[in-house]
Amino acid sequence: MKSKTLKIIFILVTISVLFYKMCYIYNLNQEVSNIKRHHQLNNYEKEDFKLNNKTLISLLNKNNKNVEENFILGYYSKYNGDLDNANKYFNSATKQIKNTNNKFIKYYLYNKLANKFIESDYEKAKQYTTIALENINLKKDNKSHVLVWNSLCKYIDKPDGVYFIIENMEKSMERSNKENIFGLTENLATMYYIVGAREKTIKSFLYVIHTANEKGDTYLKSKSLIDLSLMFNDVGAYDLSEALVYKALSYINKTDDDRKYNLRLYAYTSLCEVNLNKKDTENLKKYIDKIYKLEGKIPQEHYNDYLVNAKIFESMTYDKTNEYKKSKQCIDEAIKILKEEKEILLVDTDILAIAGYANYEYLIGEYYEAIKYYEMAYNKMYERKSRCYEILILTNLKELYHIVGDTNKFNHTNESLENIYSKYQNEIATSYLKNSISEYKEAIKLEADFKNKITTLGIVIFVLTGFIVTVVSYNIKNKRLEAELKIDPLTKVYNRGYFNLMYDTLLKGDGDMDFYVAMLDIDDFKQINDNYGHQFGDEVLVGMCRFFRRNLNNNCSIYRYGGEEFIIIIKDKTKKEVLDKCEGYRKTIESMTWSENITVTVSIGVASFKENKYNTLGKADENLYLSKFNGKNRVSI
Known part of the structure; x- marks a missing residue:
């Protein structure tokens, strides 16, 4: 018992x-x-x-x-x-x-091993990351795309790191469910953008925008619109780029999402990049100020991502007069933050900082030092196979090669820019249309009420361009978009991106052909805006350009170069004829009367290709400075 x-x-x-x-x-x-x-x-x-x-x-x-x-x-x-x-x-x-046998524990620990070796043994780190990714279940867990990105994002600033990210994200997509494909595509689109895979970038962003719209995810839709705008900014289509960001801001302003301040900062940073490329200093300063005003709205460690960029942008708003010390101060403050922060999330901020320092060297007249830093930035970009800030760096290098007379490097840089402006603009225009039509083919079936289409889609590509939903012929759409890539929407004259293309074409043309570049700037335009308002300032810009569109012949073309600055290319004319023309333009504008009997004047600087060769644009800029220095409202040649 x-x-x-x-x-x-x-x-x-x-x-x-x-x-x-x-x-x-x-x-x-x-x-x-x-x-x-x-x-x-x-x-x-x-x-x-x-x-x-x-x-x-x-x-x-x-x-x-x-x-x-x-x-x-x-x-x-x-x-x-x-x-x-x-x-x-x-x-x-x-x-x-x-x-x-717990796959998440294996993923986490192998990922920590990758972090441990990423600086000392890069190849071993990549091996550990690959093993970590193999332990992520992308079929059943809808949030697993986050684990993939957390494993790969550390490679973004490493040699060939972005290609390693793309390769592994594409492999992950092959074994993912629909939710994870969507999550992976969001980050993959940005990686495609960085390496210049433009068609894949556009296709991916359009997919994300469309899916986010279906899900009612205003945050992601807005962010992806801003991401997509970077593509247009990169090839000089500044107006389309701005329109995308403005559309994103209209969505952001209607949401109570706690992340709206992050999105606003991202939008303002993107608009800073556009205006930096346009050399529109007034608007650049406006958006820098908006970034500064949002300090305290998000945690400081996250705000510093945007603050660094804002400081660098500000350093590039100062000119050669007595403001170079302010430029240096801004760069030093940005570099201090970069050193203190463990991680800056905005892509290639360190490259932008090097470019900012190069700009400072340019301001103090140290042209060879400026070239050294711009080349350093470009080499770092090339090492990563990144395309961010490519136009900014190449455009400034080209100007500096002009100044120091390095013809070989000038020609090489000029050719690179020409490829960007001509080949990629056409590629993007075609890809943008083709993929938007393909992605939304079910939504754009023939309907009588086009407004209903816009409501159904809710996506900016139909709102900002309009013609995609109203024109049946693909060829007509393509021509319209090409026009959008060339024309400044306010003044209806050619934009800076198209000037770069045409100017570079002339430089590579017949060496015996002569042409003139006239750089025109409205005198005291900032004071005009301050005294009478931006609406009046726009009235002056539009009216002046209306005069030029009516009076320029086939041998002359005008381009909005940035803000109140314009360039006229004049061909097949003698020096005296060009001077007479420019004096005529100056006198006509001086005689114009605007609302409330206000008058404005312009200063013009002119340079000849035959006399200045590859420094023609630089010489026109110098002569414009002489006109300003000598009292404004005059022509210097």
């Missing part, structure tokens, strides 16, 4: 122990799942997701720990800011990694 009782007690104890172990293992697995969910959240989401299993943690601290236990303790230590203990537990878990 006693023996039978002991057996029953033994069985009950054994069952209790087994039940306890099963419950313990279940709790371990549940906590690993909680950690996984926490790890997949964005920073703003983590604030509402607390890891607080105190009972389990107290049990873990009393036991001889296996891989799961060490992993949980490591993550909790990191979560609570105890990095020393976090590293200790994670190191123990890594030594036991073969003893677990």
Whole structure:
């Protein structure tokens, strides 16, 4: 009887122990799942997701720990800011990694190994990352795309790192469900943009915009519109680029999403880039100021991403007079933030900083030093196979090669810019239309009510260009978009991107042919805007350009170069004829009367290709400066 009782007690104890172990293992697995969910959240989401299993943690601290236990303790230590203990537990878990079948733990630990070796053994780091990615379940877990991006984003500023990211994201997409394909495409589109894969960029962003619109995700739709705008900015289609950002801002302003300040900062930074390329200093300063005014709206470590760029942009708003010290101060402040921040999320900010320092050297007349820094920025960009800031760097290098008389480098740079402006503008125009039509073919079936189409789509490409939904012929659409790429929407004259293309074509043409560049600037235009308002300023710009469109013949063409600055290319005329023409333009504009009997004047600088060759534009700029210096309202040649 006693023996039978002991057996029953033994069985009950054994069952209790087994039940306890099963419950313990279940709790371990549940906590690993909680950690996984926490790890997949964005920073703003983590604030509402607390890891607080105190009972389990107290049990873990009393036991001889296996891989799961060490992993949980490591993550909790990191979560609570105890990095020393976090590293200790994670190191123990890594030594036991073969003893677990939990794929998330394997992913996390192999990813930590990749982080450990990324600076000392780059190839080994990539191997560990590849193993980490193999342990992500992209079929069942809809948030797994976050794990993929968290594993790969650290390679973005490494040699060939973006190509490594693209290769592995494309592989991940092959084994993903629909939600993860959408999440991966969002980041993959940006990677395509960085390496200059333009058609893939456009196709990916249009897919993301369309899907975000279906999901009602205003944040992602707005962000992707801004992302897409960068593509147009890169090839000189500044007006389309701005229109996309303005459309994104209209969505952002209607949302109560906590992330709206991040989006506004991103939008203003993008508009700064557009106006920097346009050399529209007035608008550049306006958007820099908007960035500064949003300080305190988001955590400082995130705001610093935008602050660095704003400081660099500001450094490029100063001129050669007595403001170079302010330029240097801004660059120094930006570099200080870069050194203090562990991670800057905006792509290629370090390259922009080098370009900013090059601009400072240019301002103080150290042209060879400026070339050195611009070339350093370009080489860093080339090493990463990135295309961000390509036009900015090449355009400034071309001007500097003019100044120092390096013909070979000037020709090479000129050819590179020509490829961007001619080949890529056409490529983007075609791809933009082809993919927008393909992506939305179900939505653009013939309907009588085009407004209904716009409501259904809710996407900016139909709002900002208009003609995509109203013109049936693809060829007509293509021609219209090409026109949008060439024409300034306010003044209806050619834009700066098209000037760059035509000017470079002339430089590469017949060496015996002569032409003149006249650079025209409205005197005291900032004061005009301040005194009478921007609406009046626009009236002056539009009216003046209306005069030129009516009076220029086939041998003359006018381009809006930036803000109130215009360029006229004059062909097949003698020096005296060109001077007479420009004097006539100046006198006519001086005689014009605007609202409230206000008059304006212009200063003009003229240069001849035969006399100045590749420095024609630079010489016209110098002569414009002479006109300003000598009292304004005059022509210098």
